[in-house]
Amino acid sequence: MHKELTAKGKATRDRIIEGAAAVLREKDVSIATLDDVMARTRTSKSQLFHYFPTGKDELLLAVAHYEADQVLADQQPYLGCLDSWEAWQRWRDVVVERYEEQGEECSLGSLVLHLGRSTPGARDVVVALMRQWQASLATGIRALQSAGHLPADLDVERRAAALLAGIQGGVAILQSTGRADHLRAALDQGIGDLRRAAA
């Protein structure tokens, strides 16, 4: 990715990324400039290009990685500990709340579209996010199996993939229509069917 950095260098780079992320949550990626980022993060042009030598797209890709990490971080500690039905319900509430709050804006989605969905860098961010998210859901389903809440012969990966698809679709519909009904339906139906699989 980028050259080896000292601890101080890494801290500066992280500060630039977080500042750029804040700028891009307020301003569309097509109109935000490096000057906006420099002003927000109190860095000079030479500092900025020291950490992101090829310029704006390199910084945007780093912000996309940061925002993808945030998507998962915002679901913690619940997503990492789905070992009871109560935990699944709390996680469900956090997901709905997060996306209702985010509403029609999606900084990560805008970044990926801007960078070009099919460019390797942008695609890698999305693929990695989907993989990690699905793995967390699968780990949660296996935890329910271990606790004896679900039968051992359940198709865990398919359940996790279907639930993830439902969330992504619910969020996409929320962003297109302003309503979270489909997100709620996908989560409630998905978790409900999982509970019914216990019987």
Added chain:
Amino acid sequence: MHKELTAKGKATRDRIIEGAAAVLREKDVSIATLDDVMARTRTSKSQLFHYFPTGKDELLLAVAHYEADQVLADQQPYLGCLDSWEAWQRWRDVVVERYEEQGEECSLGSLVLHLGRSTPGARDVVVALMRQWQASLATGIRALQSAGHLPADLDVERRAAALLAGIQGGVAILQSTGRADHLRAALDQGIGDLRRAAA
């Protein structure tokens, strides 16, 4: 929408829309021009502006309506006749095939993003498509109930909404990653859980 047209006028307008749709399946909406549409449909500028007086965005919105209708038409006759488990399976196969063929391009999605997802016209196209699609799925679930294949107390709208969300998410992931696994998982899990609800 547009002024009252004679049958011939309507035929010309439809021909322009279909030609524009063909152009936009080959060329990104941001670079396609009215000249491309005029060349493809053999119409003059004055004809084009006769049918679309305010210009490119009005034509693009008409194409978005057309593409939304195509999304549902491509699923027929299966989507309109989901009255047996076999019919659901055939519909599932058609949906997977359609989106695998479409791959990472989505003319409707690009149009809606280009027009601005939150502009009333573009939003109305998406809202209407989601509503009709979900209504068709709900009609199918009710047909299974009427035939005695599903219990009467099933939450039909939630099932239909969750299935639609799963499809949208599966397609979104396909467009971002190039893989249809999530679309297949959403459909197979959704239909599978519906079948299990029969027991």
